[in-house]
Structures are given as C-alpha cells and as structure tokens.
Amino acid sequence: MRAIESRYRITIVAAMLVAASGVLAADKPMPSDAQLIASAMRAAPPAVGKGATIIAMSPDGTMRTLRQGTNGYTCMPDNPATPGPDPMCMDKNAFEWAQAWMGHKPPVVGKIGVMYMLEGGTDASNTDPYAKKPLPNNHWIKTGPHFMIVGADPAFYDTYPKNPDPDTSMPYVMWPGTPYEHLMAPVK
Structure with a gap:
C-alpha cells in the first residue's frame, strides 16, 4: 500500500509541475542530485525539509525519488524552465x-x-x-x-x-x- 501511495503522490506532483510550467528545457543542463536535494529542501522550514521525501522531474517528465523521507512531506526542487525560483513542499x-x-x-x-x-x-x-x-x-x-x-x-x-x-x-x-x-x- 505504501509503495502505491508513494507512486500516486509522485504522479500528482508530476502532473502539477507539467501543467503549471511544462517540462524541463532540453537545452539546460540537469543539476546534480545533491543540487536538486538542496534546492528542494529550501522550499520549507529546515526541520520540514530535513525529513521530507525529495522527488525531481527528469527531462522526459517522469518523476524519481532522490531521497525517501520520514515526516509525510514531499519536496521538489526549483524547475529551471520557469522564470522564478519555485521549489515546493507539501503535506499529504x-x-x-x-x-x-x-x-x-x-x-x-x-x-x-x-x-x-x-x-x-x-x-x-x-x-x-x-x-x-x-x-x-x-x-x-x-x-x-x-x-x-x-x-x-x-x-x-x-x-x-x-x-x-x-x-x-x-x-x-x-x-x-x-x-x-x-x-x-x-x-x-
């Protein structure tokens, strides 16, 4: 059940990001996982970001988990295809x-x-x-x-x-x- 819920959450986030701003631009280099995690953690207060699951969108629009969390929050890094910094973190x-x-x-x-x-x-x-x-x-x-x-x-x-x-x-x-x-x- 937990794996299904986790995949379900990732699908929601992917749809939100694609709908809000499109997929990552093909001409921009993909940041390292460490850079993506740091960006995602800046979306929320440090205590929330520290325990959150971190997911990121790949250039093809699929989502991948960079770090499994423990506090029920999921954070995403900034999308370089959008004009401003927009890392986001959400509860269930x-x-x-x-x-x-x-x-x-x-x-x-x-x-x-x-x-x-x-x-x-x-x-x-x-x-x-x-x-x-x-x-x-x-x-x-x-x-x-x-x-x-x-x-x-x-x-x-x-x-x-x-x-x-x-x-x-x-x-x-x-x-x-x-x-x-x-x-x-x-x-x-």
Missing part, C-alpha cells in the same frame, strides 16, 4: 487537494493541507486556477516567498482579503470563489 492533505485541482474536481472541504514555497513562486493568475499566461482579465501577480493553507472551510477564507489584485505583501486568498481558493501567506 495538500497532495490530495492538488490532485483535485489537477483533475478539475472539487477538493475535500475541511481537510486542511500545507504547502511551502519559501524561495518564491512563479507568477500566476490570482483568479483563474488554470491560466497559463497573463491576459487582461486574469489578474496576473508575482507571489514571492510564501506558504499556503489549502482545503479549509470557506468561512476560514472569508476572513482574508479576496481582492483580484491583492497586496501580495500580506495574506490574501488566491483563486477566490473557486473550489481551489487557498490562503497565500507571504513570509518576506
């Missing part, structure tokens, strides 16, 4: 939330998950969970270093700003009014 509930997002299905409400992107994040639409590029009506923003709370009850998100063009230096709700709304909490 956040993976389930991400699967719902990738599958265009509603996530389980009230099953809170945590994601870390302490090195920053790729620019994204604040209103359209599936936007691939800036358009006049999709409120493209630069996220910066942050952590996210996903899967909370809608009333939780109602206590934070839901402006389509938020002040990204303060906590705000990304993708408000969709099943994938989540709290973005800047850390710098």
